[in-house]
Amino acid sequence: MKRYEDLSPSQRCIMTPGPVEVDPRVLRAMSFPVLGQFDPEFTSIMNETMEMLRELFATSNSWAYPIDGTSRSGIEAVMVSLILPGERVLIPIFGRFGHLLHEIAERCGAEVFVLEKPWGSVFEPDEVIAAMETFKPHVVAMVHGETSTGRVQPLAEIGRACRRMDTLFIVDAVATIGGIPVETDAWMLDAVVGGTQKCLSIPSGMAPITYNDRAEAKLMTRKRVERGIRASDVQPGDLSFVRSNYFDLGMLQDYWSPQRLNHHTEMTSMLYALREGLRLTLEEGLDARFARHILHEKALVAGLTAMGLELYGDPSCKLTVVTCVLIPEGIDGEAVRSLLLGRFGIEIASSFGPLKGRIWRIGTMGFSCRENNVLRLLGALEAALQRHGFKGPCGFGVQAALDVYEAKVR
Amino acid sequence: MKRYEDLSPSQRCIMTPGPVEVDPRVLRAMSFPVLGQFDPEFTSIMNETMEMLRELFATSNSWAYPIDGTSRSGIEAVMVSLILPGERVLIPIFGRFGHLLHEIAERCGAEVFVLEKPWGSVFEPDEVIAAMETFKPHVVAMVHGETSTGRVQPLAEIGRACRRMDTLFIVDAVATIGGIPVETDAWMLDAVVGGTQKCLSIPSGMAPITYNDRAEAKLMTRKRVERGIRASDVQPGDLSFVRSNYFDLGMLQDYWSPQRLNHHTEMTSMLYALREGLRLTLEEGLDARFARHILHEKALVAGLTAMGLELYGDPSCKLTVVTCVLIPEGIDGEAVRSLLLGRFGIEIASSFGPLKGRIWRIGTMGFSCRENNVLRLLGALEAALQRHGFKGPCGFGVQAALDVYEAKVR
Structure with a gap:
């Protein structure tokens, strides 16, 4: 009889548009x-x-x-x-x-x-x-x-x-x-x-x-x-x-x-x-929860932009809880995603149909939507991009996000 | 804002045809x-x-x-x-x-x-x-x-x-x-x-x-x-x-x-x-699992019969894992079920359509299908029936089930 191992899923940092961390x-x-x-x-x-x-x-x-x-x-x-x-x-x-x-x-x-x-x-x-x-x-x-x-x-x-x-x-x-x-x-x-x-x-x-x-x-x-x-x-x-x-x-x-x-x-x-x-x-309160989602989106967007990445789509109708990022020219989006998941334990999403291979989708949703996750992702994404030959500015992403968080505290 | 209590479901002994204990x-x-x-x-x-x-x-x-x-x-x-x-x-x-x-x-x-x-x-x-x-x-x-x-x-x-x-x-x-x-x-x-x-x-x-x-x-x-x-x-x-x-x-x-x-x-x-x-x-083994279900059914049926209760349906096609019992004349089946659940923490099932009010259905399924549950149920059911005026023999149900279990061990 085959013996099956004990279940022991890894602890992931899930920054996709769902399913997210619980x-x-x-x-x-x-x-x-x-x-x-x-x-x-x-x-x-x-x-x-x-x-x-x-x-x-x-x-x-x-x-x-x-x-x-x-x-x-x-x-x-x-x-x-x-x-x-x-x-x-x-x-x-x-x-x-x-x-x-x-x-x-x-x-x-x-x-x-x-x-x-x-x-x-x-x-x-x-x-x-x-x-x-x-x-x-x-x-x-x-x-x-x-x-x-x-x-x-x-x-x-x-x-x-x-x-x-x-x-x-x-x-x-x-x-x-x-x-x-x-x-x-x-x-x-x-x-x-x-x-x-x-x-x-x-x-x-x-x-x-x-x-x-x-x-x-x-x-x-x-x-x-x-x-x-x-x-x-x-x-x-x-x-x-x-x-x-x-x-x-x-x-x-x-x-x-x-x-x-x-x-x-x-x-x-x-x-x-x-x-x-x-x-x-309901204990957090719906309004407080919506404000939390806005804050972490702001930090994420500041970080991504400071890293030299460009966002996808019309900004006037951007959904707070999902941020779509254009994959920089010459970078293999799936290789970056694999590196993030395999080495850093962080998951971001690919995309569908006409956007396949053109954008990554990053979620800031629910329990996954928190400061240490956003900072962790920005640091890891920068490293993964560098590893794949991206020639953007270095070290600014996490700093820009920290600026948002510190301004909020002040 | 209304505060909701911490979830704290009671520990039940569930002897129904599902959902059963996990x-x-x-x-x-x-x-x-x-x-x-x-x-x-x-x-x-x-x-x-x-x-x-x-x-x-x-x-x-x-x-x-x-x-x-x-x-x-x-x-x-x-x-x-x-x-x-x-x-x-x-x-x-x-x-x-x-x-x-x-x-x-x-x-x-x-x-x-x-x-x-x-x-x-x-x-x-x-x-x-x-x-x-x-x-x-x-x-x-x-x-x-x-x-x-x-x-x-x-x-x-x-x-x-x-x-x-x-x-x-x-x-x-x-x-x-x-x-x-x-x-x-x-x-x-x-x-x-x-x-x-x-x-x-x-x-x-x-x-x-x-x-x-x-x-x-x-x-x-x-x-x-x-x-x-x-x-x-x-x-x-x-x-x-x-x-x-x-x-x-x-x-x-x-x-x-x-x-x-x-x-x-x-x-x-x-x-x-x-x-x-x-x-x-699969670790228990399918055959061992089927045998376990047969054993506990046997003990349950021996106990119910010894208590003076009658089983429902054609015995030649009885399903091992569900035992249907005729509600004795003059007994309010729902009152007995409520007493079992409310005081003893044991759930058995009522029935549908033409059988409504005529039989109880007792499950011996999966994790619920175990010796201490069967003995607990038989003891409690006898007490509940007495409490509602049932004039059957007293003390035999649990003994009959124990006989089955001890014969199995020998």
């Missing part, structure tokens, strides 16, 4: 013994988590709970539940994850209308609103923070327009939730999907979502109770049902309601992690 | 720091996990990996990927989870043919084979161990018939994997779904699956690469694509292959748990 208190929470899914102690943890999620999403929505899967499971759950086959869906795309929304909408059987913006920029709200007037979509689905390009899309005006035109507005806030403001109610977002493994610094495995009464009303038109636990039979001609059982929000909300109608077996340990991560986030 | 070594594994999803250390953990899963499923299939979700996510992934809309699917149902297969097949757009067996029994293979001859299904989907009734369905003959008739055979082995034999190759199962939170004693959150070349060949006819990362455009008329992005096995296997084509962000901590749980399972 606070040891969150890791510890997962090591607590499990409870049964209908144990009153467990259902009260479920209820508390919903309460914390409402605060996180800045909403008074009734419904705020996690989907049991990775971030894209949350996106798929919201889309497959809120988009009927044949409905018109408008998707303004400004990076890789907009294409994912397109992909999922198409699989939902929607008639998809796409707007595309060159990577590195975002939409003027008016461009989106004009397209809404043309295509009269039932749903608009959009990414808030694009990690592929490091850009952030303003949403409030589009939200207002959607409300006015009675269009549902679905937002992918996977990369932004807990790192920059996501104002569900104020911006009139009808359904929002967050991610755990980015600014919340919880391991990948759950996707917190929230949706309002408008979204719920649409769910109710497609509602059905599962075979094997439902009382009466379904009308045979009714084809409006959601094409997924696992992602049917109408059933999931019954499971998250006091009714506790049996559906899946909630992921106990992941829910412990989510609750603990939310607790730490 | 070995502290598995809990500890989840507290290790996370790695990036493309970190070579992490991808080698992914590969090792695949290797262990092949051993668990008793298969030489190339594909054996977890779906990132709870058990039913694995079922849905296999069904939505292997069933084309309009295909004929035969589902022999002998309990609640057969209805779930029906539900999911229907949502996949299949033409579903159902056979139903009274709860408490299972099918003669010939009954299923005769129905296959009548309905000529593309796919047969069936539960191996029904936790709702505590029955196990023999599969080998049906597997042979499916192979002969060129029908795909999908099996839900969520409740049985790691607790009783599941012989993927020998029984000619084309796709099998396991569960983590039952006999493997890993927290709910992943669904290990395996499928063979026959299944893969069908996936290949529907294959498509995701928008945003694919090179060329898809044929506009092609409607065979899988209706889910998250559950598209064709894409998932590219992510689990050396190609590592980007899809979701693998659940780091859950994968640590899965790897550790599999390691412990």
Whole structure:
């Protein structure tokens, strides 16, 4: 019999746009013994988590709970539940994850209308609103923070327009939730999907979502109770049902309601992690947390610039929590990344599609977003660049970041 | 600001058909720091996990990996990927989870043919084979161990018939994997779904699956690469694509292959748990593990019978790992369960549909399946029954179980 070694993952400094490092208190929470899914102690943890999620999403929505899967499971759950086959869906795309929304909408059987913006920029709200007037979509689905390009899309005006035109507005806030403001109610977002493994610094495995009464009303038109636990039979001609059982929000909300109608077996340990991560986030305070992300971004950007590196993309819509850096001429980006990971234990990200080989993406998210990580990365990146023949100025990167931190203390 | 308490779940004795108690070594594994999803250390953990899963499923299939979700996510992934809309699917149902297969097949757009067996029994293979001859299904989907009734369905003959008739055979082995034999190759199962939170004693959150070349060949006819990362455009008329992005096995296997084509962000901590749980399972040895489950079932059944309780269902197809007990006349089953949980910290399960209020379901699964748990439960159950006016013999239950254990030692 083959013997497998004890698990012993290395301690990494993870400066990617996710998954990022996890606070040891969150890791510890997962090591607590499990409870049964209908144990009153467990259902009260479920209820508390919903309460914390409402605060996180800045909403008074009734419904705020996690989907049991990775971030894209949350996106798929919201889309497959809120988009009927044949409905018109408008998707303004400004990076890789907009294409994912397109992909999922198409699989939902929607008639998809796409707007595309060159990577590195975002939409003027008016461009989106004009397209809404043309295509009269039932749903608009959009990414808030694009990690592929490091850009952030303003949403409030589009939200207002959607409300006015009675269009549902679905937002992918996977990369932004807990790192920059996501104002569900104020911006009139009808359904929002967050991610755990980015600014919340919880391991990948759950996707917190929230949706309002408008979204719920649409769910109710497609509602059905599962075979094997439902009382009466379904009308045979009714084809409006959601094409997924696992992602049917109408059933999931019954499971998250006091009714506790049996559906899946909630992921106990992941829910412990989510609750603990939310607790730490709310304890820090959302505003303080957003300010922390801004501070470390500032130090990082100062350091990179002082090293002679150039940032990618339109600075007016830069996403605080992801910094995209042009790989200098003549430097092999992947060789630098390998050296950073292999020798220094530091991970930064490569990129997708048209940006492949052109930029690195550096995350400053959640628990990874801290002074010693930023300083460590800048020092190591400079050394790795030199090692690969980069002829930039030497020794300035870390100093520039220290200047930012010391100015802040003063 | 509201302050949330430290997480501190009680230590329960969980004797349900899942989720069950988790070995502290598995809990500890989840507290290790996370790695990036493309970190070579992490991808080698992914590969090792695949290797262990092949051993668990008793298969030489190339594909054996977890779906990132709870058990039913694995079922849905296999069904939505292997069933084309309009295909004929035969589902022999002998309990609640057969209805779930029906539900999911229907949502996949299949033409579903159902056979139903009274709860408490299972099918003669010939009954299923005769129905296959009548309905000529593309796919047969069936539960191996029904936790709702505590029955196990023999599969080998049906597997042979499916192979002969060129029908795909999908099996839900969520409740049985790691607790009783599941012989993927020998029984000619084309796709099998396991569960983590039952006999493997890993927290709910992943669904290990395996499928063979026959299944893969069908996936290949529907294959498509995701928008945003694919090179060329898809044929506009092609409607065979899988209706889910998250559950598209064709894409998932590219992510689990050396190609590592980007899809979701693998659940780091859950994968640590899965790897550790599999390691412990294989270290114990599958045969020794199955024997352990038989021993504790024997002790439990001896104890329950000696207490004057009656078992539910056809004994010839009893599932080792779930024991269904008739609630004695005049006893309020839920009151007994509440007393057990509230005072003794022991959880047993209620039941579904036609069995609601008629039986309790007691699990002896994975880490929960051990001598001190069985003895503790028997003692507490007797006390709880007495407390509620049950007039059975007194003091015999624990003694009968001890007899079994001591005979085993001798």
